[in-house]
Amino acid sequence: MAVGDGGPETVRGTGGVGATGMWTFLATDAMGFGGLLIAYGVLRVRAGVDTWPDPRARLALAPAAAMTFALLLSSLTMTLATRAPTVGRRRAWVLATLALGVAFLGGGAFEYAHLLGGAPAMGLTADLFASTFYVVTGFHALHVLAGVLAVSFMLRAKIGAQALETTALYWHFVDVAWMPIFSIIYLWPAR
Amino acid sequence: MTDDAMEPSPSPSPALAGEGSSGTASRPKTFPLLAVFALLAALTACELFVAGMDAGRAARITALAGLLMAKVGLVLSFFMRARANRRAARLTLLAIGVAAAAGVVLMLEMVFRVNVL
Numbered sequence: 001m002a003v004g005d006g007g008p009e010t011v012r013g014t015g016g017v018g019a020t021g022m023w024t025f026l027a028t029d030a031m032g033f034g035g036l037l038i039a040y041g042v043l044r045v046r047a048g049v050d051t052w053p054d055p056r057a058r059l060a061l062a063p064a065a066a067m068t069f070a071l072l073l074s075s076l077t078m079t080l081a082t083r084a085p086t087v088g089r090r091r092a093w094v095l096a097t098l099a100l101g102v103a104f105l106g107g108g109a110f111e112y113a114h115l116l117g118g119a120p121a122m123g124l125t126a127d128l129f130a131s132t133f134y135v136v137t138g139f140h141a142l143h144v145l146a147g148v149l150a151v152s153f154m155l156r157a158k159i160g161a162q163a164l165e166t167t168a169l170y171w172h173f174v175d176v177a178w179m180p181i182f183s184i185i186y187l188w189p190a191r
Numbered sequence: 192m193t194d195d196a197m198e199p200s201p202s203p204s205p206a207l208a209g210e211g212s213s214g215t216a217s218r219p220k221t222f223p224l225l226a227v228f229a230l231l232a233a234l235t236a237c238e239l240f241v242a243g244m245d246a247g248r249a250a251r252i253t254a255l256a257g258l259l260m261a262k263v264g265l266v267l268s269f270f271m272r273a274r275a276n277r278r279a280a281r282l283t284l285l286a287i288g289v290a291a292a293a294g295v296v297l298m299l300e301m302v303f304r305v306n307v308l
Contacts, residue, residue, distance in 0.1 A: 020278075023282060023283055024282065026283050027282045027283040027285070027286040028286070030283060030286045030287045030290065031286050031289075031290055033290075034286075034287065034289075034290025034291065034293075034294065035290065037290075037294065038290065038293060038294035038297055038298075041294055041297075041298050042294075042297050042298055042301050045298045045301045046301050056242070061239065061242075065235065065239055068235055069232065069235065072228060072231050072232060072235065073228070075228075075266060075270050076224060076225070076227075076228040076270075078270075079224055079269075079270050080221070080224065083220060083221075168270075169271060172266055172270045172271045173271070175266055175270075176263055176266050176267065176271075179259055179262050179263055179266075180259055180263075182238075183238060183255050183256070183258070183259040184259075186242075187238055187239070187241075187242040187255055188242075188251075188252050188255060189242065189248050189251055189252070190248075191248060
C-alpha cells in the first residue's frame with residue numbers, strides 16, 4: 001500500500017514515512033525535554049531540601065490542574081479526529097483540539113501574569129526555581145504553540161488522513177511531555 | 192494539495208463504517224478511548240491527592256512517579272498507538288529511557304558529591 005493513499009493501514013497509523021519521521025523527531029525532542037528536566041533535578045538536588053522552595057507555596061495547583069485536564073481532553077479529541085469517518089466530523093474534532101490547545105496557552109499566560117505580578121513577584125531571575133520553572137514550562141508552551149499553529153493549518157487546508165495522523169502524534173507527544181513537568185515541578189514536594 | 196487531502200478518509204473498520212448513519216455503530220471504537228481518558232483524569236486527580244497527603248516525602252515522590260509512568264504508558268499505548276508502530280515507538284522510548292537514566296546517574300552523583308563535601 002502506497003503512503004498517503006488513504007488506505008486503512010494509513011489511517012491506523014501502522015506505517016508510513018510521515019509517521020516514522022515524526023517518531024524520529026519525537027525521539028530527539030524527548031531528549032530535549034529530558035535534558036531540561038535533568039537540569040531541573042540536578043539543580044534541585046544540589047540546592048538541598050532546605051533551600052529549594054516548596055512548589056505548592058509558589059505555584060497555584062488549580063489552574064495547572066485545569067490546564068492538564070485541557071491537554072488530556074485535547075488528546076482525546078485529536079484521537080477522535082483521526083478516527084472520524086467524514087471530513088465534517090474530523091474538522092469538528094480538530095476544531096475542538098485547537099480550542100483546547102488555545103485554552104492551555106491562555107492558562108499558561110494567566111499563570112505567568114499571576115506569578116510576575118504577584119507579591120513578591122517571581123521574575124525569571126528571582127532564583128533557581130523561578131529560572132528553571134520558566135525555561136521548562138516556556139519550552140513546553142512553545143511546543144504547544146507550534147502544535148496549535150499546525151492544527152490551525154490543518155483546519156485551513158483540506159485535512160488529509162495521513163497528515164492528520166502525523167500531526168496527532170506530535171500533539172500527543174506534547175501531552176506526554178507535560179505530564180512529567182506537571183508532576184515533577186508542580187507536585188513533587190520539596191520537603 | 193494531494194488528492195488524499197481532498198477526500199474523506201475511508202473508515203478504518205466496519206464498526207466505524209456506519210458511524211455517519213448510525214451513532215451506535217461507533218461505540219465499540221469510541222468507548223475505549225473515553226475509558227482511557229476517564230482513567231487519565233482519575234490518575235491526575237490521584238496525583239493531586241497524593242501531593243496533598245500528609246505522608247513522607249519519599250513515599251509521595253515514589254507514588255507520584257508511579258502515577259506519572261502509568262499516565263505516560265496509557266497515552267503511548269492508546270492515543271499514540273505505539274503498539275502499532277513498534278520500531279519507531281521503541282526508538283522514542285529508548286531516547287526517553289536514556290535521558291531518564293542519565294538524569295538518575297547525574298542526580299546520584301550530585302547527592303554523593305554534596306554528602307562528601
